[in-house]
Amino acid sequence: MGEINIKQLACELNLSAATVSRALRDSHEISSETKARVLEMAKKLNYEPNPFASNLRGQKSKTIAVIVPEIANNFFSLAINGIEEVARERDYHVLIYQTHESSAIETSFLNRLLSGRVDGVLISLACENVDKEHFKKISNQLPVVFFDRVHDDIDGVKITTDDYESAYNAVQHLIENGCKKIGYLSALNALSTGKKRLQGYLDALKDNDFPDDGNLIMKSGANNDENYTLIKNFIAEHKPDGILSSIEELAMPCYYACKELNLNIPVDLKLISFSNLAHAQLLNPSLTTINQPAFEIGVEAAGILFKIFNKRWYEPNQTIILKSNLIKRESTRAIA
Amino acid sequence: MGEINIKQLACELNLSAATVSRALRDSHEISSETKARVLEMAKKLNYEPNPFASNLRGQKSKTIAVIVPEIANNFFSLAINGIEEVARERDYHVLIYQTHESSAIETSFLNRLLSGRVDGVLISLACENVDKEHFKKISNQLPVVFFDRVHDDIDGVKITTDDYESAYNAVQHLIENGCKKIGYLSALNALSTGKKRLQGYLDALKDNDFPDDGNLIMKSGANNDENYTLIKNFIAEHKPDGILSSIEELAMPCYYACKELNLNIPVDLKLISFSNLAHAQLLNPSLTTINQPAFEIGVEAAGILFKIFNKRWYEPNQTIILKSNLIKRESTRAIA
DNA sequence: TTTATTTACGTAAACGTTTACGGAATAATA
DNA sequence: TATTATTCCGTAAACGTTTACGTAAATAAA
Structure with missing residues (x-):
């Protein structure tokens, strides 16, 4: 009109x-x-x-894509927030896609984006196994920056947090506060993000001369309901007195499971989790968290993408590591 | 390449x-x-x-825009989730923009979108006062669907929840559980969303023969820090025994304020809030919430936009109202 | 004065699609 | 056989920009 x-x-x-x-x-x-x-x-x-005419002529879209597993997630929504702010400063537009952890959907999105619709992609990988070859093709045709959920076997610029150290320190904290039998709720096993967290857990145990007990590592299931059952059974069977959860989604069910099993946090079981819950402080008991700088990760990732656009980035395989924050609260309090 | x-x-x-x-x-x-x-x-x-060539030729972008105040918000991230899923089914792309509650930014986004970059817009209004005339121009040129944060003076298709009834019932619930002096933490005053919640509060008080005391209505401030101070002072000064918070962001500070003031929830003060917090159950005490069907709102809003695209929508000014869910928990428990 | 340079603008091509129009070949009908 | 309809495909124009190229006028340099 x-x-x-x-x-x-x-x-x-x-x-x-x-x-x-x-x-x-x-x-x-x-x-x-x-x-x-x-x-x-x-x-x-x-x-x-008309942007389409401009883009057609100039081969620039002024648009970036963000691909994440879920939008409705404390970490990713914060990261997207950071990305959007950086994009806005530069008059760029932000497309969002969620994979729901499916690498098939992920691949399909990436293929569609190869048409020139976007100038670059920010992606946090789905936790399914990935077709690495396909990613190589993609990143030859389109600038890609990986954030948080990254994979060692896929080359590219990556923004992560200090997953290994965070997990290591978390376990150390549990041990210092009296835990003798520490369980790990694992997730993201196919990604280096998950592997590093697990390795941090394992190494901390080893360095403290804890026995190497694979039974104390629980693998997450397909959905929330299954996870709750798994966790409840895991706690009931193995009776850990400390748990490190690799993602927030596995920590919350611990609260419900402990209530169900009549276990007191932190008396019977101390709990710590990677989490970006805004109000971990208000949980009952308040949750000790490894807080990732989600917003800053978004800002950093987007910033690097723009540097790539402007040919001001010279490290095609650099990994930038931001520090997470261990916030000690009630759920890991030492019992006198 | x-x-x-x-x-x-x-x-x-x-x-x-x-x-x-x-x-x-x-x-x-x-x-x-x-x-x-x-x-x-x-x-x-x-x-x-090449999408730009197609779009240029066909005058169709296969893209929709979502404009929200904040992405990192339990309600909006869920709504976006719903929108993205619907868009994906139809092979549409989703652009996101956040206004940070600034109507100037909002207007600027809308203007940029008039260039044909998107086929339609889903918007949840910033809480600042809006230039209604400007919106008329927009909606003449571009299909727009409003969701949740709507304004009575702006024509258009709208998806909301039963804000009035929800607030009314919330107050009724507080009264039934023994509250004699009920405060209201108000927000979104410039929008009909906020006005209806307030009116529900007022009418419930009136219908229960409660005195009409404007002092019990607190207006939210500019940021979280200010809100905390306002709320603490509000509670300390007026000593309400019940509070209805119109948004989640004002309810959380109540917990901190009560701790600071040595007040027990729900003994000294009962608290209920509009909120989409996933784990309200785990708060200490668990929070009674008015839970909006955020995901469904997103799905519905997007669905209507596609109907408009397909000329299958004939009610340019219809308002669709979805029901919120009052979930009673510890924070409003009656004290024997 | 002649020639070169600069300024300020217009013409037309190009970006990669989609589609109106047309046409040749084949099949159907009279 | 002559006419019409159908099938299948090509030509070229159009979408709204941006930009290489050209050019006329004004200015500067020779």
Whole structure:
């Protein structure tokens, strides 16, 4: 309807479309008076250049894609928040896609994005096994920055947190506060993110001369209901006095399971989890968390993507590691 | 790089670009053998049509925009989740923008979207006062569906929840459980969403012959820190024995304030809040919430937008109201 | 004065699709 | 056989920009 284009604008001004285009882009080939006239008329008629025409001509989309497992997740929504803010500063647009942890969907999204719809992609991998070869093809055609959920076997720029150290320190904290039998709720096993957390757990146990008991590692299931059952049985059977949960989604069920099993946190069981829950402080008991700088990860990842766009990034395989924050609360309090 | 276009594909097949295009869109003008050949070669060469060229030609973007105040918010992230799923089913792309409650930013986003970048917009309004005239211009040029944060003075299709009834019932619940002096933490005052919640509160008080005391209505401040101070002072000064919070962001500080003031929830103060916190159950004490069907709102809103696209929507000003769910928990327990 | 340079703008091509139009070959009908 | 309809495909224009190229006028340099 209102859709006014550059030709009509030019006509209104008795100029050619080329002149108008150049004036709007502040070209030195246009006199300042003409520029002023054009700007004024453009404002008056509410002219907005058609992005598809621009993009088609210029092969730039001014758009980036963000691919995450889930949007409704404390970590990812914060990361997207950071990404959006950076994009906005640069007048870029942000497309979002969620994979629901399916690498098939992930691959399908990536393929669709190869058409030039976006200038670059920020991705946090689905936890399923990935087709690494496919990723190589992708990143040859499109700048990609990985964040948080990364894979060692896939080359690329990566922003992560200090997963190994965080897990290690978490276990150390449990031990210092009296735990003798520490369980691990594992997830993201196919990704280096998950592997590092697990390794941190294992090494901390070893360094403290804890026995190497594979039974204390629980693998997460397919959905929340299954996870709850798994966790309840895990606790009931193995009776750990401390648990490190590799993701928030596995820590919450521990509360319910402990209530069901009549176990007191932290007396009978101390709990610590990777989590970006805003109000871990208000849980009963308050939850000791490994808090990842989610917003900053988003900002950093987006920032690097823009550096790549501007040819100001020279480390195609660099991994940037931000520090997580261990926040000690009631759920791991030492019992006198 | 790899970017293959329809001409190269056509060349490879000894066909014209037109034939290839038609074959890919399954036109009846193309023989089935040719179609098969084209499809095969397209798959083989990983051909993806350039969306900008298609959009430019067809004046369709296959993209929708979602404008929300904040992404990192339990309600909005769930709504976006719903929207994304519906969009995905239809092979649509989703752009997200956050206004951080600024109507200036909101207006600026909307203006940029008028260029044809998207086929439609889903918006949840910023809580600042809005330029209603501007919205009229917008919705003449672009299909817009409002969700949750809506404004009575702005025409359009709207998806909301039963804000009035929810607030009314919440207050009724507080009264039934013994509250004599019920405060209201107000927000979104410029929007009908906020006005209806407030009115529900007021009418419930009136219907129960409670005195009309404006002092018991607290207006939210500019940020979390200010809100905390406001709330603490509010509780300390007016000593309500019940509080209805119109948004989750005002309920959480109540916990901290009560701890600070040595007040026990629910003994000294009962608390209920509009909230989509996943684990309200685990708070200390567990929080009674008015749970909005956030995901469903997203699904519904997106569904209607697609109906509008397909000319299957005939009610330009209909408001669809979904029901919220009052979940009673410890924070409003009656004290014997 | 002649020639070179700069300024300021217009013309037209290009980006990669889709589609109106047309046409040749084949099949159907008279 | 002559006419009409159908099938299948190609040509070219169009979508709205941006930009290489050209050019006329004005200015500077020779």
